[in-house]
Amino acid sequence: MAIGKPTPVVDARAKVAGRTQYTADLHRPGMLYGKILRSTHHHARILSIDTSAALRIPGVKAVITGLDMPRVKYGFGQRHREDMYALSWDKARFKGDEIAAVAAIDETIAERALEAIVVEYEPLAPIFDFDAALAEDAALLHDDSPGNLAGVLAFHKGDVDAVFADQRAIVVEGTYETQRAHQCYMEPMGCLAEWSSDGRLTMHIGSMNNSGIRWMLAKSLAMPISKVRVVQPNVGGSFGSKVTNAGIYPATAWLSKLSGHPVRIIYTREEEYFASRPRVNNRIWLKTAAGRDGTLLAREVKLLNDVGAYVEMAAAMLEVMSHRSDSLYRIPNIRFDGRMIYTNKSPIGAYRGFGNPQMTFAYEEQLDRIARELGMDPLELRLKNASRQGDVTVHGWELKSCGYPEALEIVRDRSDWVRKREERKLYRGLGVAGTIHEGDDRHSTGFAGSEATLEVFEDGLVSITSGEGEFGQGAHTTFAQIAAEVLTVPLEDVTVRFPDTDISAYALGPWGSRITISGGNAVRFAAEAARNQLLEEAAIMWGARTESVGLSGGRLFVESDPQRSATVAEVANAALYRLNGGIIRTVGKEEPPTTMMNPEIQSNPCSAYSFAAQVAEVTVDPDSGKVTIEGIWTANDCGRVLNPLMADAQVEASVLQGIGFTLSEHMEYRRGHLREAGFLGTGTPNVRDMPPVEVRYTDTYDPYGPYGAKGVAELGQPPIPAVLAAAIEDAVGVRFTELPITPEDIVRAIEKKGATS
Amino acid sequence: MKQSIVLSVNGGEHEVLVRPTETLASVLREKLLLTGTKEACGLGECGACSVLLDGYAVNSCLLLAVDAEGYDIQTIEGLTPEDGLTPLQEAFVEHGAIHCGFCTPGLIVTGTDYLRHSPSHDHEDLMRAIEGNICRCTGYVSVVRAIESATTRMQGNDASTHPTGGI
Numbered sequence: 001m002a003i004g005k006p007t008p009v010v011d012a013r014a015k016v017a018g019r020t021q022y023t024a025d026l027h028r029p030g031m032l033y034g035k036i037l038r039s040t041h042h043h044a045r046i047l048s049i050d051t052s053a054a055l056r057i058p059g060v061k062a063v064i065t066g067l068d069m070p071r072v073k074y075g076f077g078q079r080h081r082e083d084m085y086a087l088s089w090d091k092a093r094f095k096g097d098e099i100a101a102v103a104a105i106d107e108t109i110a111e112r113a114l115e116a117i118v119v120e121y122e123p124l125a126p127i128f129d130f131d132a133a134l135a136e137d138a139a140l141l142h143d144d145s146p147g148n149l150a151g152v153l154a155f156h157k158g159d160v161d162a163v164f165a166d167q168r169a170i171v172v173e174g175t176y177e178t179q180r181a182h183q184c185y186m187e188p189m190g191c192l193a194e195w196s197s198d199g200r201l202t203m204h205i206g207s208m209n210n211s212g213i214r215w216m217l218a219k220s221l222a223m224p225i226s227k228v229r230v231v232q233p234n235v236g237g238s239f240g241s242k243v244t245n246a247g248i249y250p251a252t253a254w255l256s257k258l259s260g261h262p263v264r265i266i267y268t269r270e271e272e273y274f275a276s277r278p279r280v281n282n283r284i285w286l287k288t289a290a291g292r293d294g295t296l297l298a299r300e301v302k303l304l305n306d307v308g309a310y311v312e313m314a315a316a317m318l319e320v321m322s323h324r325s326d327s328l329y330r331i332p333n334i335r336f337d338g339r340m341i342y343t344n345k346s347p348i349g350a351y352r353g354f355g356n357p358q359m360t361f362a363y364e365e366q367l368d369r370i371a372r373e374l375g376m377d378p379l380e381l382r383l384k385n386a387s388r389q390g391d392v393t394v395h396g397w398e399l400k401s402c403g404y405p406e407a408l409e410i411v412r413d414r415s416d417w418v419r420k421r422e423e424r425k426l427y428r429g430l431g432v433a434g435t436i437h438e439g440d441d442r443h444s445t446g447f448a449g450s451e452a453t454l455e456v457f458e459d460g461l462v463s464i465t466s467g468e469g470e471f472g473q474g475a476h477t478t479f480a481q482i483a484a485e486v487l488t489v490p491l492e493d494v495t496v497r498f499p500d501t502d503i504s505a506y507a508l509g510p511w512g513s514r515i516t517i518s519g520g521n522a523v524r525f526a527a528e529a530a531r532n533q534l535l536e537e538a539a540i541m542w543g544a545r546t547e548s549v550g551l552s553g554g555r556l557f558v559e560s561d562p563q564r565s566a567t568v569a570e571v572a573n574a575a576l577y578r579l580n581g582g583i584i585r586t587v588g589k590e591e592p593p594t595t596m597m598n599p600e601i602q603s604n605p606c607s608a609y610s611f612a613a614q615v616a617e618v619t620v621d622p623d624s625g626k627v628t629i630e631g632i633w634t635a636n637d638c639g640r641v642l643n644p645l646m647a648d649a650q651v652e653a654s655v656l657q658g659i660g661f662t663l664s665e666h667m668e669y670r671r672g673h674l675r676e677a678g679f680l681g682t683g684t685p686n687v688r689d690m691p692p693v694e695v696r697y698t699d700t701y702d703p704y705g706p707y708g709a710k711g712v713a714e715l716g717q718p719p720i721p722a723v724l725a726a727a728i729e730d731a732v733g734v735r736f737t738e739l740p741i742t743p744e745d746i747v748r749a750i751e752k753k754g755a756t757s
Numbered sequence: 758m759k760q761s762i763v764l765s766v767n768g769g770e771h772e773v774l775v776r777p778t779e780t781l782a783s784v785l786r787e788k789l790l791l792t793g794t795k796e797a798c799g800l801g802e803c804g805a806c807s808v809l810l811d812g813y814a815v816n817s818c819l820l821l822a823v824d825a826e827g828y829d830i831q832t833i834e835g836l837t838p839e840d841g842l843t844p845l846q847e848a849f850v851e852h853g854a855i856h857c858g859f860c861t862p863g864l865i866v867t868g869t870d871y872l873r874h875s876p877s878h879d880h881e882d883l884m885r886a887i888e889g890n891i892c893r894c895t896g897y898v899s900v901v902r903a904i905e906s907a908t909t910r911m912q913g914n915d916a917s918t919h920p921t922g923g924i
């Protein structure tokens with residue numbers, strides 16, 4: 001049995017020996033090293049770009065600006081706003097905006113070439129924050145976007161005003177601010193471009209959205225999509241980020257085209273901070289009403305998302321942020337008003353939770369306040385309102401499995417919540433929070449499923465081809481486990497190919513916790529079809545009826561006559577060499593039974609919904625402001641756990657990223673200038689920051705996911721900012737509504753509290 | 758101005774033409790094509806580029822190639838036996854301490870130094886050894902577990918008899 005067994009990633013032995021190849025490890029004969037010239041201004045008109053001196057440097061093979069490339073605006077995808085050029089040629093919209101690109105025989109010469117490019121800028125008033133962007137006379141980043149509005153979303157369900165006006169209701173409100181944070185995947189973004197003699201472009205990209213990036217490349221380069229091939233090497237982490245265009249892929253392709261050489265560009269870590277796609281910072285205004293018995297009645301949200309200079313995928317994020325958390329608790333009245341605001345910062349991207357940690361930070365604080373006003377245990381308040389299996393929520397989400405109440409009970413019992421709350425200790429605090437996450441959300445009315453091809457070779461080895469992508473999260477391991485389970489072969493006999501758009505089917509990629517559910521089901525269907533083919537071929541081989549043939553332990557046999565038995569390899573070989581036979585090759589196609597996400601009406605956009613509850617216990621040193629996390633208890637409803645080894649680590653890592661986001665991680669801008677651009681200066685956690693974390697699972701079986709499974713990767717992080725803020729409040733009596741919560745903030749708040757009390 | 762230097766890497770001598778500003782990480786990866794050594798920050802903040810210099814782990818992104826002459830340099834390729842894995846590498850596999858794998862070679866190099874040179878092999882020593890290695894996929898729990906289990910195994914039987922120097 002492969003399912004449910006603790007399984008290291010399938011390529012662990014190669015990785016631990018340093019044998020796996022990531023984009024930066026790829027070399028080609030004659031390969032050039034590319035570099036990007038980035039804007040030194042936050043906001044400026046580009047008057048001229050002189051590349052002549054750079055081109056004269058020996059060893060420089062190509063220098064390009066946006067004027068050398070097709071002048072096509074493009075965006076994240078067909079449904080998304082198109083507001084950027086491959087290289088900016090009219091305006092620079094953030095410090096780091098791509099202005100020109102060079103390719104040279106080594107990196108040093110490429111850097112010299114960058115220094116030799118002369119750009120004449122006319123500086124414009126920069127916009128760094130919401131207030132400046134929304135001011136009456138604000139400069140505009142994009143001429144076609146008045147008020148620096150990149151997009152809006154608003155809806156109203158039920159009647160929130162009636163509830164808020166009701167004197168019997170308890171109403172709380174507040175404003176919450178969150179910061180930009182980098183995903184800090186270890187492998188920097190990059191790509192290698194090469195052209196073949198028939199005019200086809202091949203891009204090797206450590207991406208997690210190969211089909212989508214192929215579309216973006218074709219669009220920005222004005223090429224037919226069939227002439228673009230995206231191949232995915234190993235990817236060194238992503239956490240959502242690498243679903244987007246890094247901003248340099250089209251320019252790298254063009255450098256390669258003009259120079260006639262393969263060109264590789266790898267971001268420096270500094271470029272990662274200045275020009276990649278970090279987590280969005282938000283301002284969330286929230287108002288919640290509950291009845292005197294603690295029943296949640298209404299919620300109103302006004303959300304501002306600082307999307308930076310270009311929209312990229314921010315519209316999808318606004319959509320998901322707008323209503324996802326509404327389905328964690330039963331709440332009948334909802335009003336939402338969200339706006340995306342352009343500022344002169346780098347564009348934003350996806351990061352584990354896709355806005356969930358930020359919204360949960362706000363929502364759960366208000367539940368704590370309501371509980372306090374009612375004198376209720378905050379965990380009991382959550383249990384009272386928790387969504388349950390079978391619920392159809394305020395937005396029409398159908399919770400076919402829901403372990404949230406059980407998760408709350410698990411963390412209550414495991415953390416000894418009741419007893420610890422009774423024995424109050426100075427500067428020690430407890431908090432509770434929960435989350436819901438979508439699995440496999442549908443953002444289109446078209447194909448939103450997954451497709452996998454499976455082959456059983458004549459030596460019995462199984463090969464899976466899926467376009468879904470592996471970036472270290474274990475997708476290939478899950479796929480191999482599923483195929484091994486269906487075909488009853490050893491896990492080692494299954495290999496999974498990396499995506500290559502010439503070979504693998506169109507795929508949406510691993511975002512929205514969709515891979516296990518959607519990609520896993522596609523693999524399961526392909527494996528089941530292969531199993532049926534093997535049974536048929538064995539029946540032909542033996543002249544038996546197909547129904548009389550069985551498969552177990554990697555052997556096919558006639559059920560009534562176990563003497564007649566053969567290995568998978570023997571049957572696959574016989575199938576290949578008989579008249580009208582062939583290789584065992586099957587396709588599994590999954591299309592989720594969901595409706596397109598649309599919070600303005602009712603829809604059920606996800607195949608499955610995952611849940612988590614957490615309790616945290618902290619001690620705060622009032623003199624230094626240092627927060628010591630004594631323990632975090634997590635209970636996760638990811639359906640059936642397919643691989644406990646990987647699931648545990650997914651939760652642990654996600655929790656630590658959440659701790660970083662809550663207590664230290666910060667891309668801090670002062671007057672628009674990014675203060676630090678490295679792991680240490682931005683507060684990336686190391687091994688000492690990992691507290692004791694207990695990972696438990698609810699006993700849930702999802703009817704749709706393969707073998708009852710749902711997504712697990714995005715459950716650890718979302719509750720952390722809320723649960724730590726609650727525990728810190730319990731310890732020091734101050735609720736922080738801005739992230740991150742630093743030691744300085746805590747000391748200052750304790751001093752202020754001491755002065756006023 | 759480029760200059761010719763001789764680097765002793767994984768037991769072999771390599772003559773390479775380098776600029777005085779080139780780092781050891783860059784020369785290993787781009788000139789010797791030893792890409793098992795990863796570069797994640799170039800700032801000495803993450804440990805992904807760790808190699809052994811006379812047996813001790815250093816950040817090869819902070820070391821100039823010209824300054825590495827005369828030292829015995831061992832990379833992940835040299836640490837890994839031809840016919841399998843070291844006990845530390847086996848422990849990483851077994852405990853699921855490998856996800857994306859980008860920080861892994863650096864952690865193996867640092868962990869090898871720790872196993873060989875830590876005076877006490879206690880928890881604080883281990884923390885000190887790997888606090889300079891950033892991993893974003895695991896939350897470090899499985900990494901610590903793997904190194905601890907390799908430590909126990911090493912203390913139980915003398916692993917230094919392994920042909921590539923053990924561990």
